[in-house]
Amino acid sequence: MPEKNASEKFDLSIDLAGLKLKNPLITASGTCGNGKELDNYFDINKLGAFTLKGITVSPRKGNKSPRIAETPSGIINSIGLENPGIDQFIKKTIPEIAEYRLPFFCNISGYSEAEFLELAEKLCGRKEIAGVEVNLSCPNIEGGGLAFGTDPKTVYSITKKVRKIYDKLLIVKLTPNITDITEIAEAAESGGADCVSMINTISAMKIDIDKQKPLLGSLTGGLSGPAIRPAAVKMVYDTFKKINIPIIGIGGIRNGKDVIEFMLAGASAAGIGTINMIEADAALRIIGEIKDYLKKHNIKRLSSLIGKVHI
Amino acid sequence: MFEILKNKEVGPDIFYLVLKCDELSEQPKPGQFFNVKISRKLSTDPLLRRPFSVFDFDEDQNILELVYRKVGRGTEILSKYKAGEKLDVIGPLGNPFSTEKRSGLIHLVGGGMGIVPLHYLARTLEKGEKKVFLGAENSDELEFFTKRFKKMNVEIHRAAMTEKMEIKGSVLVLWMNYLDQEKPLFVYTCGPEKMLSAVEKECLKSSIQGQLSIERRMGCGIGVCLSCSCETTEGNKRSCVDGPVFTLGEVVLNA
Ligand SMILES: Cc1cc2nc3c(=O)[nH]c(=O)nc-3n(C[C@H](O)[C@H](O)[C@H](O)COP(=O)(O)OP(=O)(O)OC[C@H]3O[C@@H](n4cnc5c(N)ncnc54)[C@H](O)[C@@H]3O)c2cc1C
Ligand SMILES: Cc1cc2nc3c(=O)[nH]c(=O)nc-3n(C[C@H](O)[C@H](O)[C@H](O)COP(=O)(O)O)c2cc1C
Numbered sequence A: 001m002p003e004k005n006a007s008e009k010f011d012l013s014i015d016l017a018g019l020k021l022k023n024p025l026i027t028a029s030g031t032c033g034n035g036k037e038l039d040n041y042f043d044i045n046k047l048g049a050f051t052l053k054g055i056t057v058s059p060r061k062g063n064k065s066p067r068i069a070e071t072p073s074g075i076i077n078s079i080g081l082e083n084p085g086i087d088q089f090i091k092k093t094i095p096e097i098a099e100y101r102l103p104f105f106c107n108i109s110g111y112s113e114a115e116f117l118e119l120a121e122k123l124c125g126r127k128e129i130a131g132v133e134v135n136l137s138c139p140n141i142e143g144g145g146l147a148f149g150t151d152p153k154t155v156y157s158i159t160k161k162v163r164k165i166y167d168k169l170l171i172v173k174l175t176p177n178i179t180d181i182t183e184i185a186e187a188a189e190s191g192g193a194d195c196v197s198m199i200n201t202i203s204a205m206k207i208d209i210d211k212q213k214p215l216l217g218s219l220t221g222g223l224s225g226p227a228i229r230p231a232a233v234k235m236v237y238d239t240f241k242k243i244n245i246p247i248i249g250i251g252g253i254r255n256g257k258d259v260i261e262f263m264l265a266g267a268s269a270a271g272i273g274t275i276n277m278i279e280a281d282a283a284l285r286i287i288g289e290i291k292d293y294l295k296k297h298n299i300k301r302l303s304s305l306i307g308k309v310h311i
Numbered sequence B: 001m002f003e004i005l006k007n008k009e010v011g012p013d014i015f016y017l018v019l020k021c022d023e024l025s026e027q028p029k030p031g032q033f034f035n036v037k038i039s040r041k042l043s044t045d046p047l048l049r050r051p052f053s054v055f056d057f058d059e060d061q062n063i064l065e066l067v068y069r070k071v072g073r074g075t076e077i078l079s080k081y082k083a084g085e086k087l088d089v090i091g092p093l094g095n096p097f098s099t100e101k102r103s104g105l106i107h108l109v110g111g112g113m114g115i116v117p118l119h120y121l122a123r124t125l126e127k128g129e130k131k132v133f134l135g136a137e138n139s140d141e142l143e144f145f146t147k148r149f150k151k152m153n154v155e156i157h158r159a160a161m162t163e164k165m166e167i168k169g170s171v172l173v174l175w176m177n178y179l180d181q182e183k184p185l186f187v188y189t190c191g192p193e194k195m196l197s198a199v200e201k202e203c204l205k206s207s208i209q210g211q212l213s214i215e216r217r218m219g220c221g222i223g224v225c226l227s228c229s230c231e232t233t234e235g236n237k238r239s240c241v242d243g244p245v246f247t248l249g250e251v252v253l254n255a
C-alpha cells in the first residue's frame, strides 16, 4: 500500500493562495459526508483538505428518489442539496470537525445574493473552518432561475460582496454548464476570489427505456466520475491561461495519474469526488500513486508540475 | 478481497454466491448488507458497487452467503465470475433487524428477493414460534429458498403469482388470510415497496409492532452521498446507514 513509498524525499505540499496543504488532495463537496463517515475507513488527517457537504440558509429535504443513476464510467446525481441548514450546521457539524487536524472548507449555496452573504457572514470568524467554497451551480431564483455561475457579472458581484465580509480562503466553484468557463473564472478572480475550483457536475439525464420515463425523480441531474475527466482537464487547461489564482482541479479523478494530469494542465490541487463513494480510502492509494510517479520521473517537488504543459 | 467459493444458478436467473471472508471487521447481523464491486481491479465500469443482503453467515468458517437475481448489467457481469476468483466487497453495512428475544408468534413476510435477509434473520432469531410467508412469480423462484428454510424450525407458507401453491396470488393476500385468524407479536418484512406499505398498514391497524427493510438506490452505501435518503417521522434518514431496516410506521414509503 501507499506507505511503502512514503520516503520523505518527495515534497507533495501545495500552496493554495497562502494556505499550505500537505498534499494536493481535497475531498469534493457532497461526496464525502462531513468527515466522520470517511474517518471510519482511514485517518482523514492524511488528506490535504476536506470540503464539507453543501449547505444553504434554510434546511432542505432534497429531491425525490431515485436520486442516482449509473452511466458508463459515471453517475448522474440529483441529491438536491439536502442539508440541515446553516444554523444546525454550526451547532452540530462544526463541533464534530473540531477534533480533526486538517483544513476544512465549507461549501455554500444560495438562491439569492443575500443568501450567499448571510452564509459567509455566519461562517466568518469560525476558527474550525479554513475557507469557504461558493457553489455557483444553484439557480438564481430572483434572477430568472439560471445558475449564478452562468453570468460573469453576477459571479463578479457575489464574489466581491462575499470577499468583503469573509477574510479567510475564498474559493469559487465553477459550473461547466456554460459556453466559456474561462470568462466566469476571470470574473471570480476580478471579484477577489483566492482560487477557483472546477468543475461541478455536467448537466445530464438518463431515461429508463423499459418504463419509458426519465430515471431520476427530478428528471435530470449532474454527471460526475471518470466519464467527465477529459472535459474537466480541458477546462482547467483553458482557464490556467486566463487567470493568475490557483485552480483546484475536480472531475473524475480515480488515481495518482489523474491528479498529475490535472496538475500538468494547470491545477494546483485536486478535488476527489465520486471515487470516495466507491472506495472510501481512495485518497491513501492516490497519495501513494503520486509518489510512485514522482519517483519514476525523478521529480522532487510535486508543485513543479503545475501548468507544465503550457511551458 | 474475498474469494468466491461458489457462484451458481439456483433458480431462474437467481444466483447463489458464497464467499470466504477472513478479514471481516465484525460479524454481520441479519438485515445488514454487503456492497460488491462488480468491475475488475483497475476498471471503473460498472462504477458503483451493488448492495446485497446477507442470506447466511457461518461464523466458524467466516463464510458469507448471498443470493441475487440477475436484473441488469451489474448482476449479469457478477454472474460470470467463477469460483476461485476474488471480489472486492465492503461490509457488513447498515442497521440490522432487532433480534431481541420475544415470547410470542413472529411473522416474516418476504416478496421476491426480499426473502434473502429474512433467511439469516429466521436462523438468528431465538427459538419460538415463527411463520414465514414467501412470495414470488412462480414456484421455481421459491425452490431454493424453500429448501433452505426447511432446514430450520419454521412454518413455511408460499404463494406464487402464476401458479397455485398455497394460493395463487400475492404473498400479501396469503399473509392476510393468516392475519385474520391470529395476531403475531412482531412482523418482519422485506420486498417491493408496495408490499411493504400494505404490510405496514395492516400491522399499524392492528397495533402489531414490526420492522421492514427497504431497497433504495444507493451511491456509496457508507453514508456520504445522500443518494439513499428517505423521509421518516424524524426527518430524512439515510437508508444505507440509518436503515435499510426501519420500524414499521417510521418511513414514508412510495406505495
Ligand atoms: C440494502 C439492499 C439490499 C439488497 N439485497 C439484495 C439481495 O439480497 N438480492 C438481490 O437480488 N438484490 C438485492 N438488492 C437489489 C440489488 O442491489 C439490485 O438488484 C442490483 O444492484 C441491480 O444491479 P444491476 O447492475 O444488475 O441492475 P441495473 O438496473 O443495471 O443497475 C443500475 C443501478 O441501479 C441500482 N439498482 C437497480 N435495481 C435496484 C434495486 N432493486 N435496489 C437498489 N438499487 C438498485 C444498481 O445498484 C445500480 O446502481 C438489494 C438492494 C439494497 C438497497
Ligand atoms: C452525490 C454528489 C453530491 C454532490 N454535492 C455537491 C454539493 O453539495 N456542492 C457542490 O459544490 N458540489 C457537489 N457535487 C459535485 C462534486 O463536488 C464534484 O464537483 C463533481 O462530482 C465532479 O467530481 P468527481 O467526478 O470527482 O465526482 C456533488 C457530487 C455528487 C456526485
Ligand code: FES
Binding pocket: B217, B218, B219, B220, B221, B222, B223, B224, B225, B226, B227, B228, B229, B238, B239, B240, B241
Ligand atoms: S448510499 Fe450514499 S448515503 Fe446512502
